[in-house]
Amino acid sequence: MGTRGLVIYRCNGRYYVYYNHWDSYPEGLGEAIVRQIPADPEEYRAWLEKMRQTYSRLGQEFEDEILCVSPKFGQPGGMSSPIERFAKSYRALDDRLQAPPTYALLDAGDGSFSIEWTYTIDLDRELLTVDKSVSFNLSRLPHHPSWHDYLTEDRRRRRTLASNTPLDLIANTVTMLDVDVKMKQRYNSLNVEVDLFSAWGNFDPVNNSRQDLLVKASLAVCREYRPFIDRSYTEWTSTSSPFREIAFGILSIAAGDVTFVCPEHVNKTYSREGFFLIPDNEHPEEEQTLLPLLLHECHRPGTASGSAPQSNPFWLGNVLVYLTPRTELVEVEEAAVAKVVDSGLHQGLTSFQALVFSILDAIFIQVEKGKDGEIKVTRSPLMNLLYFDEDKSNYPNGPRSRRTELPLGEESTDGNQSEEAEEGNNDKNDAEEAIVAAGSADDDDGDGGIGRPGDTQDAQGVDDADDGGDHGNTDDDDSDDSDDSDDSDDSDDEAGEDDDDDHGRDSDDEDVSDIVIPLITGSMLTQFFDSAMNQKLAGTKSRVFPNEILIRIMEFSDHQTYLSLAQVSNCCRDFYYRKFRLNDDYALVPNCEEQPTASWTFEELDSGRKLLSSVDSKKENKNALWRQPKKTDELTVSPIIGIGKRSSVINGVSFEFPGIPLKRPPYPGKDQKDMINEEAAELGRYWPDDRDPERLFTLPDYLYLEYLEAAFERYVLSLLQASDMSRFRFIRIVAAHYPCLLPTGYRLLKTELFSCSGLVMILRHKRHESPEEWANTLEYVVQKLQDTDEYRSSLAPRGKPVVVAFHRKVKLFYYVSKHACAPPVTASLPQCKVIAERCTESDPRRRLVDLIPGEPISLDDRECREQFEGWLRAFSSPDEKLEEWDPFTGQMKEYKKLKDVAEDAVREEDPQVDPAE
Incomplete structure (x- = not known):
């Protein structure tokens, strides 16, 4: 059946994803995977080491040849040579790869209607994980033939293990973090006060539209990567690249350290490779600027990949940031607070703001050191930004959040309050109203602070774990989520009922924790960064130029200079707030008093004209199979984070602004989502005459193996069909049943037994040809044929012809089945005599006989x-009979039955014994 699945190999943290079309259920593809794993401990270690070497080599090639993007890609015409273009694609590693082998497994097939099963073979931790949910010890699988019988589902239809699963088979994928005991003790020794409002700071935004946009954008990033975070979070450490990149992206946007790019203005020719190119509008002949996609690791030579700082903690704005996952664990949370506090103190600071951030949670910290050396640390509670629990996670071993506990409305134990306490509570009430108003403002806009300003979806989308979609697609137009809204609603209803029964919470409590708190936290992040910068710049002024001159410089500077000048003086900062630049065309400015609340004001930077854009336009239907094309004459932007050559675009997050026109025309030329594949299709796959066997001999040798496979299939098929098409109309040349399990850089084709004696063809790419690879390929051929011997049908083939080809360089063999004794040879061919001499050998390598001795021949x-084709014709029956080539007579004979072969073997051992007995 067409049960589709994915096979994913993990090695050195990188993921190699392969697609499988047939029989992907555990009894099919799952069993095929396990059959490849040796049961013997020594053989298992040798197999594991070989697999690790293979994918380590691919990973090194990927880092050296693919991720490091040549400046030639930035030329207006791109890479001029087809050979260069094909060699610089990740598919040059293995053209069956579904995506670049990055550290981030963005698309694991979950939430997809087409992918029904996924198998992750983790070579780092020696695990086999099914559907990213349950994991088995890789070395123990061959010893449990019924391993798939232990697979079951929980009440949310998540894959899980049965209660009777043997303990030695179960593996744990959760990474155990090493908590610094000294930092934990240090936290206990500090005078830490938990006070949300003192730690948060105080800031009255002068441009509410700017704050709304930043909050929406940071929460949109949370939503875009929520399925990926749900799937991967418990495996991360503070040094994990995907964790640091996503966390830095969220914080950069919240801090306003971001610019926005219009997707219509970039060159997306190489989007599948993981990067865009930004043309120079004033000098189109100049080199285009590389713009990597977030988590795709592309970079220029001499520049590190990614956008996040490589140190931890680091400064962002005027806030000392420490990144660590798993802050839901109290010991991790407290050790992280102590670490970031000590880091600031060791830098000689006496007053500073700090932030501990785990993507799921944020902790806001204010540190003051008095003249007497006393250190006062005020911190917020653990503030949820993304919330997961048993019902909000799509994985039984996924993240589990610790709920935010807001210190709101506290009273004294006797029910009375002093005037001082009442005054303090009044101040807190004012702060509470400001926080809730910030969250409510996002909710009132119609999208709950996520997605585009024009969306009108329920705010619960922030925490709905069932909205998983295709987040691995890097194409801007295809990055929409695939929500199952009906299923989500049902599961949420059930979750609410279970929470009431199991935890005693009512729906109002759940709404506050799951919806309002993340909105509040998102607003607090932006205000916290702004407040810290304002404290730094309080009372400052320019020492060289008057403020008026600095403002004029800001108006005509590029975007990065604009952001830098915004940190020079209080006056420049105020100008930055009031005129928040999106890009070089537009700025977001404060609304007028008489302006509708559900709108934003944009100012054209070149003319000063102000334009209004509605915020609550109709939500796009992400589940629609047929969508109206996007308008290209209105502004759509995506956020760019990072500085200079280490910038990245978060292309899965986009904001549409109705009524705001594009200032420049779209990027000219054909927007090819996959330029390399499209060119290859024109050269190799869609030829005018599909039956032309000569296409093999005009095929460029830089094309990928799939095109060599197609050409070889047509060439051999034409030989078998000869001139009489009707006789051979049912001839089929098929690929391996599980191509995803072939070694990297291999293709397998074969005929059925009644056609060309069961011919087997192993194809390799020309660039892999070497004496060592010829030897490795022959070793694989012998192993493959030996496995075939063990799984025979009712027929007993005498052997099989085998073709091994590196492009058009081939060798032709005959693999003879093992015989108890050598039959008499009547054929005059010298090869038949060699076959007869070796047919009794136990070593299968000896039974692989070279039919054209010497070096590989060139077609x-x-x-x-002609010599090669003559042999293939000899293997084909001239009649419509179930016949094969007999290597001992050189003639076509009927296949033997397996039962008859067994009886013959008994007679050969003892002629006096009756096989029937």
């Missing part, structure tokens, strides 16, 4: 080609 040579 480009006419004589060699």
Whole structure:
């Protein structure tokens, strides 16, 4: 059946994803995977080491040849040579790869209607994980033939293990973090006060539109990567690249350290490779600027990949940031607070703001050191930004959040309050109203602070774990989530009922924790960064230029200079707030008093004209199979984070602004989502005459293996069909049943037994040809044929012809089945005599006989080609009979039955014994 699945290999943290079309259920593909794993401990270690070497080599090639993007890609015409273009794609590693082998497994097939099963073979931790939910010890699987019988589902239809699963088979994928005991003790020794409002700071935004946009954008990033975070969070440490990049992206946007790019203005020719190119509008002949996609690791030579700082903690704005996952664990939370506090104190600071951030949670910290050396640390409670629990996570071993506990409305134990306490509570009430208003403002806009300003979806989308979609697609137009809204609603209803029964919470409590708190936290992040910068710049002024001159410089500077000048003086900062630049065309400015609340004001930077854009336009239907094309004459932007050459675009997050026109025309030329594949299709796959066997001999050798496979299939098929098409109309040349399990850089084709004696063809790419690879390929051929011997049908083939080809360089073999004794040879061919001599050998390598001895032949040579084709015709029956080539007579004979072969073997051992007995 067409049960589709994915096979994913993990090695050195990188994921190699392969697609499988047939029989992906555990009894099919799952069993095929386990059959490849040796049961013997020594053989298992050798197999594991070989697999690790293979994918380590691919990973190193990927880092050296693919991720490091040549400046030639930035030329207006791109890479001029097709050979260069094909060699610089990740598919040059293995053209069956579904995506670049990055550290981030963005698309694991979950939430997809087409992918029904996924198998992750983790070579780092020696695990086999099914559907990213349950994991088995890789070395123990061969010893449990019924391993898939232990797979079951929980009440939320998540894959899980049965209660009777053997303990030695179960593996744990959760990474255990090493908590610094000294930091934990240090936290206990500090005078830490938990006070949300003192730690948060005080800031009255002068441009509410700017704050709304930043909050919406940071929460949109949370939503875009929520399925990926749900799937991967418990495996991360503070040094994990995907964790640091996503966390830095959220914080950069919240801090306003961001610019926005219009997707219509970039060159997306190489989007599948993981990067865009930004043309120079004033000098189109100049080199285009590289713009990597977030988590895709592309970079220029000499520049590190990614956008996040490589140190931890680091400064962002005027806030000392420490990144660590798993702050839901109290010991991790407290150790992280102590670490970031000590880091600031060791820098000689006496007053500073700090932030501990785990993507799921944020902790806001204010540190003051008095003249007497006393240290006062005020911190907020653990503030949820993304919330997961048993019902909000799509994985039984996914993240589990610790709920935010807000210190709101506290009273004294006797029910009375002093005037001082009442005054303090009044101040807190004012702060509470400001926080809730910030969250409510996002909710009133119609999208709950997520997605585009024009969306009108329920705010619960922030925490709905069932909205998983295709987040691995890097194409801007195809990055929409695939929500199952009906299922989500049902599961949420059930979750609410279970929470009432199991935890004693009512729906109002759940709404506050799951919806309002993340909105509040998002607003607090932006205000916290702004408040810290304002404290730094309080009372400052320019020492060189008057403020008026600095403002004029800001108006005509590029975006990065604009952001830098915004940190020079209080006056420049105020100008930055009031005129928040999106890009070089537009700025977001404060609304007028008479302006509708559900709108934003944009100012054209070149003319000063102000335009209004509505915020609550109709939500796009992400589940629609047929969508109206996007308008290209209105502004759509995506956020860019990072500085200079280490910038990245979060292309999965986009904001549409109705009524705001594009200032420049879209990028000219054809927007090819996959330029390399499209060019290859024109050259190799869609030829005018599908039956032309000569296409093999005009095929460029830089094309990927799939095109060599198609050409070889047509060439051999034409030989078998000869001139009479009707006789061979049912001839089929098929690929491996599970191509995803072939070694990297291999293709397998074969005929059925009644056609060409069961011919087997192993194809390799020309660039892999070497004496060592010829030897490795022959070793694989022998292993493959030996496995076939063990799984025979009712027929007993005498052997099989085998073709091994590196492009058009081929060798032709005959693999003879093992015989108890050598039959008499009547054929005059010397190869038949060699076959007869070796048919009794136990070593299968000895039974692989070279039919054209010597070096590999080239099919480009006419004589060699005729010799090769002559052998293939000899293996084909001239009649419509179930026949095969007999290597001992050189003639076509009927296949033997397996039962008859067994009886013959008994007679050969003892002629006096009756096989029937």
